[in-house]
Amino acid sequence: MHIRILDADITTLEVDVIVNAANSSLLGGGGVDGAIHRKGGPAILAECRQLRAGHYGKGLKTGQAVATTAGNLPARWVVHTVGPVWSDSEDRSGLLADCHRNSLQVARELGAETVARAEPGSIREVVFALRGEAAVEVFRARHNSLA
Numbered sequence: 491m492h493i494r495i496l497d498a499d500i501t502t503l504e505v506d507v508i509v510n511a512a513n514s515s516l517l518g519g520g521g522v523d524g525a526i527h528r529k530g531g532p533a534i535l536a537e538c539r540q541l542r543a544g545h546y547g548k549g550l551k552t553g554q555a556v557a558t559t560a561g562n563l564p565a566r567w568v569v570h571t572v573g574p575v576w577s578d579s580e581d582r583s584g585l586l587a588d589c590h591r592n593s594l595q596v597a598r599e600l601g602a603e604t605v606a607r608a609e610p611g612s613i614r615e616v617v618f619a620l621r622g623e624a625a626v627e628v629f630r631a632r633h634n635s636l637a
Contacts, residue, residue, distance in 0.1 A: 492614065494616070495617075500525075501563055504564040505565050509568075510569065510570045511571065512572050516541055516546060517542070533561035552585050565606075
C-alpha cells in the first residue's frame, strides 16, 4: 500500500473515498464537515437525510461509519464517521480507532482502492490531506519514525 502525505484541501482530491470527520447529525457542520457538504452540493445532504429517516434516526454514533455519494466532489464517495470528543479524564482512543476501522471497512465494502486515510487491505493508496506545511512536516516525521 502506498501512502501520500499532502498539504491539500480534501475536497479537491480525486480518490475513491474521502473520510469525513462528521457531525453526529450527519447534516453538515463546521470545518471540514461543512466544507464537504458545501462543495459536494445537495446530493450529500439528501442522502444524509435519507439515512436519518431510516436506520440512523438518532444520528451516527461515535466510532460508526456510513457512506454517501460525493456529489459534486471529485471523489466517488464520502465515508462519514463521528470521532470522540477529547477528554483529559477518559481514554477515548478506542473510539478513535473504531472510526478508522469502521471507515476502512465501509470503504472496502464499496470496492474503494484509494482513500484519504487507511490500513492494509484491498486499499492500494492512502492520502493524508493536511493543511499547512508545518502539519505536513510533523506528520511526515512521525510517519517516517514508524516506518
